[in-house]
Amino acid sequence: MSFRLTDENNTSTKVFTIGSTIFIQGRGLRPSTLYDFHLSSKSTEGATTLLARYSTDGHGVMPATPLIPYAGVFKHDETYPRSDAGAHVKTLGRTFVIRAEAQEKAGGDFENLNFAVMPRNSERWIFSCDVNGHSQTGIEQGNGPISIGLRNFPAGCVRVSLVPRQLEWRAGDPIEPVATRQGAICRRVFYHDGSAERIVKLADSDEIPAGSYQFVARSFPLGWSEAGEAALLAGDVVSDRQFASLVIRLPFKKRFGYDNGIVLHQAAARWSVSNAL
Numbered sequence: 001m002s003f004r005l006t007d008e009n010n011t012s013t014k015v016f017t018i019g020s021t022i023f024i025q026g027r028g029l030r031p032s033t034l035y036d037f038h039l040s041s042k043s044t045e046g047a048t049t050l051l052a053r054y055s056t057d058g059h060g061v062m063p064a065t066p067l068i069p070y071a072g073v074f075k076h077d078e079t080y081p082r083s084d085a086g087a088h089v090k091t092l093g094r095t096f097v098i099r100a101e102a103q104e105k106a107g108g109d110f111e112n113l114n115f116a117v118m119p120r121n122s123e124r125w126i127f128s129c130d131v132n133g134h135s136q137t138g139i140e141q142g143n144g145p146i147s148i149g150l151r152n153f154p155a156g157c158v159r160v161s162l163v164p165r166q167l168e169w170r171a172g173d174p175i176e177p178v179a180t181r182q183g184a185i186c187r188r189v190f191y192h193d194g195s196a197e198r199i200v201k202l203a204d205s206d207e208i209p210a211g212s213y214q215f216v217a218r219s220f221p222l223g224w225s226e227a228g229e230a231a232l233l234a235g236d237v238v239s240d241r242q243f244a245s246l247v248i249r250l251p252f253k254k255r256f257g258y259d260n261g262i263v264l265h266q267a268a269a270r271w272s273v274s275n276a277l
Contacts, residue, residue: 002028003100005112006064008242018072018126019135022115024052024100029060034103037067041122042095043115051098067098069243070135072117103257125151126217126239128158128246133199138247142206147199147217148239148245155194156221162186162202165212165244174231175216179208192219205248212244 003026004012016022024037034055040048056062093145094117099263101110129149130136139146148160161177177185186203220227232238239245 002026002060003113004176005067005098005113005115008112008240009126010064015118016071016115016117017123018117019125020071021240022068022071023064024054024062024067026028026056026100027060028176029055029056029061029062030102030104030109031058033060035062035104036099036101038099038101039068040097042097050151053103061071066243068086070137071180120151122142122152124153124217124219124237125149126215126237128215128239129180129199129259131199131201133197135142137245138249138252140249141208142204142251143208144205145201146203146205146208146248147201148217149196150192150200153192153194153195153198153217153219157189157224157227157246158192158242159187159214159218159220159227160191160200160202160244162208166212167239167242169216169232169238171232171234175230175232178211178213181209182207196262208247208248210250212247214245215239235237 003024005014005016006012006023007016007087007101008021008023010023026035028033032055032202034053036053038048039051050064051067054062054065096111096115096117098115099110100113114203128136129147131145131147133149136147146162150158151243161175163175163177166173177187180203188200188202190200192198215259216232217239218227218233219235219237226233
C-alpha cells in the first residue's frame with residue numbers, strides 16, 4: 001500500500017503553500033476498494049475530519065485526485081473562509097496528518113501521511129475574495145461585488161483580467177477577458193503602492209455572465225512595452241492553473257423561472273441536503 005501527496009504540478013511534496021490544492025494518489029492498493037481520508041492536526045488531539053472517500057480502479061491504482069482545495073484558507077473544523085492574513089497567522093508552522101484507510105479494515109490497511117502548510121512569504125499571489133478579504137470561491141449573480149486580493153506584489157502598475165476557467169495555463173496562451181453584459185472587457189489596470197496585501201474591486205457580479213472563472217495578473221513598471229501583450233507571459237500570476245477560482249451562479253429563482261415558490265420532489269430534496277454538507 002502506497003499513497004503520496006502531490007501538488008498541482010504532480011510533484012510529490014510534504015510542504016504546501018496557503019491556497020494551493022493538495023492531491024492524493026496511490027499504487028499497489030486493493031483493487032476496486034473504497035478508501036477513507038481523514039484529516040487531523042498534530043496540535044489537536046482526537047479531532048479528525050473526513051475529507052473524502054475515493055475508490056481505486058481494478059488494478060489497485062488511484063490517479064491524482066484533489067483532496068484539499070485552498071489549503072490553509074479553510075481550517076479543517078471551520079466552514080467559513082478566513083482572510084488571507086488570518087490564514088497565514090493561524091497556519092504558520094502547523095503540521096497535519098491524513099490517514100488513508102480502506103473501508104474493509106481487516107489487516108489494518110491504513111497509512112498516515114504528514115504535511116505542513118506554509119505561508120507565501122514572498123511569492124506573488126492573487127485570489128478571489130469579498131470586500132473584507134475573505135476567500136470567495138462562489139457567488140450568486142447580483143449578490144455583491146467581485147474582488148481580488150493581491151499579496152506580495154511590488155510597487156508599480158498591475159493589470160488584472162477575469163478570464164474563463166482554463167486547464168493548465170502555459171506561457172503564450174491567449175488572455176481573453178470575459179465581456180460584461182454591456183460588452184466591456186472585464187479588466188482593470190491600477191497603480192499598486194507595494195503594500196504586502198491589497199483588496200481591489202474588479203466588477204459587480206450582476207455584470208458578469210454565470211460561469212467558472214480565473215484571474216490573471218500582470219505587474220509592470222510605467223511605460224513597459226509589453227504591458228498590453230495579449231498572451232500569457234512567464235511572469236504573469238494566474239489565480240489557479242487547474243481549477244476555477246470563482247464560480248458565478250444564476251439566482252435560484254432565475255434559474256428555474258418560478259414566481260411563487262417551487263416544491264422539490266422528495267428525492268431531489270434529499271440530494272440537495274446531502275450535497276450541501
